[in-house]
Amino acid sequence: MTQNTETSQLRMTRVLPVGPEAVFDAYTDAEKQKIWFSILDEKPGIVEIDVDLRVGGRQTAVWGPDPDTLFRETQTFLVIDRPHRLVTESVGSSPDGMTMTTTVEVTFEAHEGGTLLTVVQSGFPTSETRDFFVQEVWVGALDRIEAYLRREQGRS
Template identity: 70%
Template sequence: MTEPTTKTAPLELRLSRHLPATPEEVFDAYTDAEKQKTWFSILDEEPGIVRIEVDLRVGGQQVAVWGPSEDALFRETQTFLEIDRPHRLVTESVGSTPDGQSMTTHITVTFQTDGDGTLMTVHQTGFPAPEIRDFFASKAWVGALDRIDAYLRTHGNRAVR
């Protein structure tokens, strides 16, 4: 008697947002440490801790640490696997929460000219559970894209005034 095998689809998300800047400006806002430090907290009422270092080269890493206080910090280390500025960025992401939980995912971000701006598309795979994927799809990435959008509207080369 053979045991039935079950093949589960990988847990992934894909979402896109139109942003008011060129692909180069959006790519730079997403990858430049100083710009990230600005947009990371641009919509916060209370300033928190944001530390970001970026070594933007294949094999290099981006390390982001953020949170409301030193004893409640989130950490994400992304290793750059592919960089095609300003079109595509592929990373392996290792994230951890203040309580010590961690996960590793694979992220592909593309930047395509879209009318008067850029269509930024995120494809992330490797989530350990559907509820974590759903949180990233409905909160984490939406919040990040909202912040990048606000940054580009107020700090970008073609800032909307």
Template identity: 60%
Template sequence: MTTDTTDLELRTSRQLPAPPDVVWDVYTDAEKQQVWFSILDEEPGIVRIETDLRVGGRQTAVWGPSEDQLFTEVQTFVEVDPPHRLVSDTVASTPDGQTMTTRITLTFTARDGGTFVEVHQTGFPSVEVRDFFVEMGWQGAFDRIEAYLTRG
């Protein structure tokens, strides 16, 4: 994984062990997301995801340890080019009511028998939030997707 965190935006990437059409499907399909979203959790939490994967469509993801501690993320899809590129404007909310709006661009490129996924996310309100997304958000998502792809 490589990461660049200049100017309240991030760029990060990961090589995943499946072809782009499979990685795209795992990343965008709501039923598969509900599995990989919590695949590495010791305690099962709450995960609800609905997806309308088209330009102008939305994905709403709600997750957390309990009904009174839920995070919400609503993505509005700006560009949908399966299995190559996905762009969304995203509004994320924490259980205490804080919100943040970012733009996320993902590219899925066939490489070395798998898929090289690149993420470019802009609009972070602070360096601390951006760094959290680099260290925990995207790293955790990639770890979970990889676990889903390699489970026996």
């Protein structure tokens, strides 16, 4: 995994063990997301996801450990080029009421029998928020997606 940051942008990569189609589907399918969102949790939390995968459509996710500690994110799909590229405008809120709007571009490139997934997220209000997303949010999400894909790969 590599990471590169500017003041309001992050760039992260991860090589995943399956092809771009499977990674794209795991990233965008609501039922698959419901599994990987909580795959590494010791205690089940709350995960609600709805996806309308079309340009102008939205993905809404609500998750957290309990009803009083919920994160919410609504992404509006700006570009969908399955299985190569996805661009969204993301509006997120945390349990403390902080909200943030960013742009997220995810690319899926075939790479040595798997997929090189690259995330570029821009529009962070502070470098501290960006750094939190680099160190916690995206690392956690990519760890979960990878665990889900490895588990599915073991079943085939």
